[in-house]
Amino acid sequence: DAMVIQNPRYQVTQFGKPVTLSCSQTLNHNVMYWYQQKSSQAPKLLFHYYDKDFNNEADTPDNFQSRRPNTSFCFLDIRSPGLGDAAMYLCATSRDRWKGGGINIQYFGAGTRLSVL
């Protein structure tokens, strides 16, 4: 049973046309993350929500925004996609922030592959 669900799996948008990617989770986890993964590269964290608290990575472009209307859903909004934003976008969740000791596992969705024409 899918626990972190991303829709759509494939998204095509036009240069400069806003696009929204969706993520939902059935795990009731407090933390949700968005990663960008470009071809043949490791995933790069864009931002995360700890409950309703939004945490942006310092080098995440302003073009990327996120919304979390409730515990289960989180959205990635790209306001004006450029050709360089074509990538796989991965959503992940974890039960809590890692407090040291033990393990805090992140569970990933299958990803949305974004193409920009």
Added chain:
Amino acid sequence: AQSVTQLDSHVSVSEGTPVLLRCNYSSSYSPSLFWYVQHPNKGLQLLLKYTSAATLVKGINGFEAEFKKSETSFHLTKPSAHMSDAAEYFCVVSDKPGANNLFFGTGTRLTVIP
């Protein structure tokens, strides 16, 4: 500062032969270490995780990894490769309490030759 180095960008093995994917890490704290696998056009699946309880960690699909603090290594092994093991493998470290970043290695692409 924390970092992860995957020593091989590409490993090729014959079906039925052992697999070794190498990973070295650096960390200022006691790290949590993970191996994730990513099949083509799929998300990341957790293979195994390291806790401080045991240095030899067994994961899914016959994979295991050994944490060696003296060598700062967490190499992934499997005794006998299967065609379905062909994928990208990421070694990941998380070490700083309160932080939320997973630090990914650059990945190792495993090819399995029939």
